[in-house]
Amino acid sequence: MKEEFLKHLQRILQEDQWALEEDMSSHVTFRTGGPAEYYVRPNRRQIQPVLSLCSRFDIPWMVIGNGSNLLVGDRGIRGLVMEIGKMMDQISVKGDLVTAEAGALLSSAARYAARESLTGMEFASGIPGSIGGAVVMNAGAYGGEMKQIIKSVTVLNEAGQERELAAEELDLGYRHSCIPENHWIVLEAKLQLSKGNQEEILGRMEELKSQRMKKQPLEYPSAGSAFKRPKGYFAGKLIQDAGLRGYQVGGAQVSEKHCGFVINKEKAVSKDIRQLIADVQDQVEAQFGVRLEPEVKFIGEF
Numbered sequence: 060m061k062e063e064f065l066k067h068l069q070r071i072l073q074e075d076q077w078a079l080e081e082d083m084s085s086h087v088t089f090r091t092g093g094p095a096e097y098y099v100r101p102n103r104r105q106i107q108p109v110l111s112l113c114s115r116f117d118i119p120w121m122v123i124g125n126g127s128n129l130l131v132g133d134r135g136i137r138g139l140v141m142e143i144g145k146m147m148d149q150i151s152v153k154g155d156l157v158t159a160e161a162g163a164l165l166s167s168a169a170r171y172a173a174r175e176s177l178t179g180m181e182f183a184s185g186i187p188g189s190i191g192g193a194v195v196m197n198a199g200a201y202g203g204e205m206k207q208i209i210k211s212v213t214v215l216n217e218a219g220q221e222r223e224l225a226a227e228e229l230d231l232g233y234r235h236s237c238i239p240e241n242h243w244i245v246l247e248a249k250l251q252l253s254k255g256n257q258e259e260i261l262g263r264m265e266e267l268k269s270q271r272m273k274k275q276p277l278e279y280p281s282a283g284s285a286f287k288r289p290k291g292y293f294a295g296k297l298i299q300d301a302g303l304r305g306y307q308v309g310g311a312q313v314s315e316k317h318c319g320f321v322i323n324k325e326k327a328v329s330k331d332i333r334q335l336i337a338d339v340q341d342q343v344e345a346q347f348g349v350r351l352e353p354e355v356k357f358i359g360e361f
C-alpha cells in the first residue's frame with residue numbers, strides 16, 4: 060500500500076517536495092523530535108490532490124507552518140506532515156489591504172507593510188511564525204494580536220473547497236481560533252492596515268526587536284512562551300515565584316533570562332521538554348492553585 064501511495068504522491072509533487080522519514084527537528088524551533096513518515100511541501104494547487112490521496116489511502120495528515128509553536132514527539136509522526144511555507148509565500152498590497160499567503164513569514168509581511176508605509180502589524184514583526192500559524196494561534200505581542208488586523212482568511216475546508224471567511228467567523232480569542240477543530244487549512248489572509256508614517260513604523264519595529272533581544276533567550280532553541288497567560292497572572296512570574304528559574308530536566312531548562320520560556324539548553328529531547336512542562340504545571344499548581352496551560356502544541360508520539 061505504501062508503494063502505491065508513493066507512486067501517486069510522486070505524480071502530484073516534484074522530487075524536492077516530498078521526503079520519507081523526514082527529521083522533524085530541522086523543521087521546528089525547539090530543534091527536537093523524531094521523523095515524519097511522509098513530509099510534503101506542496102504549492103497551493105497541489106494541496107487538494109494530496110489531501111484526496113490521504114483520504115483514499117486512509118493516511119492521517121497535519122499541517123505545520125514555521126514550526127515555532129510545536130513540540131514533536133521523539134518517536135515521530137505517523138502519517139503525513141504538510142508544510143505550508145516557501146512554496147506559498149506571496150505578499151501583495153492594494154491600498155491599505157495586505158494579502159499574504161499562508162506560508163509567508165509574519166516578519167516578511169510586517170516588513171512589506173512598512174515599505175508601503177502601512178501601520179498596524181508592527182507588533183508581529185518579531186514573532187517567528189508564518190501567516191497561517193499566526194492566524195491559527197491568533198498570535199499577539201506588545202498589546203497587538205492578529206484579530207485586530209485580520210479582515211478575512213481563505214481556507215481549504217474538508218470537502219476540498221476554498222472559502223473566504225470573515226474574521227468574525229474564525230472565533231478568534233486569546234491564542235485560539237476555530238481553524239484546528241474544523242480541520243481547515245489556511246491558504247491566505249487579508250490584513251487590514253492603515254496609512255502611517257514609515258519612519259515611525261520602522262522605529263517601533265526596531266524598539267520591539269530590542270525589547271525581545273533584551274528580555275527573551277533568543278540564543279537558545281525554544282517555542283517562545285511555553286504557557287498561556289492565566290487569567291489575572293503572568294505565567295513567567297508564577298514560575299519564578301515557585302522557585303523554578305533555571306529548573307532543568309535532561310537538556311531542557313526553564314530559562315534563567317525569562318521564566319516563561321522553556322529552552323533547549325543542551326541537546327534536549329522532546330521527552331525532557333514535555334516532562335519539564337508537566338513538572339512546572341504541577342509545582343505552580345501545588346504552590347499557587349493555578350494550573351498553567353501549555354501554549355505549545357504537542358504533536359506525534361512521545
Ligand SMILES: Cc1cc2nc3c(=O)[nH]c(=O)nc-3n(C[C@H](O)[C@H](O)[C@H](O)COP(=O)(O)OP(=O)(O)OC[C@H]3O[C@@H](n4cnc5c(N)ncnc54)[C@H](O)[C@@H]3O)c2cc1C
Nearest residue numbers: 124125126127128188189191192193198199200245282283
Ligand atoms: C522565540 C519565539 C518567540 C515567540 N514569540 C511569540 C509572541 O510574541 N507571540 C505569539 O503569539 N507567539 C510567539 N511565539 C510562538 C509562535 O511563533 C506563534 O504561535 C506562531 O504564530 C506560530 O506560527 P507557525 O507558522 O510557526 O506555526 P506552527 O508552530 O507550525 O503551527 C502552529 C499551529 O498552527 C497550525 N498551522 C500552521 N499553519 C497552518 C495553516 N496554513 N493552516 C492550518 N493550520 C496551520 C498547526 O497545525 C499548529 O496547530 C514565539 C515563538 C518563538 C520560538
